[in-house]
Amino acid sequence: MRGGRIAVFLDRDGTVNEEVEFLRTPDQLRLITGAGTAIRSLNDHGILTCIISNQSGVARGFLTEEDLPSIHEKLRNELLHSRARLDKIYYCPHHPAEGKPPYNIVCDCRKPATGMLRRGEEDMGIDLERSFVVGDRIVDVQVGKAVGATTVLVLTGYGRTSVAECIAAGVRPDFTAPSIVEAVDFILRRIHGAHDSST
Ligand SMILES: [Mg+2]
Numbered sequence: 001m002r003g004g005r006i007a008v009f010l011d012r013d014g015t016v017n018e019e020v021e022f023l024r025t026p027d028q029l030r031l032i033t034g035a036g037t038a039i040r041s042l043n044d045h046g047i048l049t050c051i052i053s054n055q056s057g058v059a060r061g062f063l064t065e066e067d068l069p070s071i072h073e074k075l076r077n078e079l080l081h082s083r084a085r086l087d088k089i090y091y092c093p094h095h096p097a098e099g100k101p102p103y104n105i106v107c108d109c110r111k112p113a114t115g116m117l118r119r120g121e122e123d124m125g126i127d128l129e130r131s132f133v134v135g136d137r138i139v140d141v142q143v144g145k146a147v148g149a150t151t152v153l154v155l156t157g158y159g160r161t162s163v164a165e166c167i168a169a170g171v172r173p174d175f176t177a178p179s180i181v182e183a184v185d186f187i188l189r190r191i192h193g194a195h196d197s198s199t
């Protein structure tokens with residue numbers, strides 16, 4: 001939506017919390033160092049923050065959709081220690097090939113498909129072209145590019161492997177950051193640089 005609000009869409013595992021390969025329970029969730037403060041500074045600047053997470057562990061039967069609310073409550077509680085908040089959490093429980101009905105379908109929400117970004121656009125009046133996608137995998141970069149957003153690849157989680165994957169596939173993130181901390185610094189510079197050439 002042109003003229004809409006700016007959002008930062010954050011991948012969850014390996015970007016906001018440590019990658020543990022199919023996180024199944026709240027006690028497995030640990031924030032990446034600095035994630036709380038970084039998200040808080042987006043909140044303070046009036047920028048929307050939304051999680052967009054592929055959770056094919058649901059389709060694969062590693063956890064159920066009913067397990068996700070308590071995991072996300074833990075995530076929100078951890079962020080609250082830094083007085084940080086997420087405006088929305090979107091997830092895709094599907095997988096095109098693996099698992100059981102009703103989840104083993106080709107959906108429009110599994111990244112790199114753009115369904116979760118489109119829902120954010122609709123739900124919150126977001127201008128996707130002025131928005132940002134931050135993640136540790138090639139699909140995070142691809143989904144951002146597909147809607148004209150600015151993309152940041154972080155080197156936490158699977159990030160280091162993703163660098164080579166992106167190069168091989170000719171997919172170029174706008175910025176590569178050691179972690180969400182530097183990703184948010186970059187985003188704030190991008191947004192404010194547009195008004196203030198002295199910074
Ligand atoms: Mg990830």
Ligand SMILES: [Zn+2]
Nearest residue numbers: 092107109110
């Ligand atoms: Zn899906």
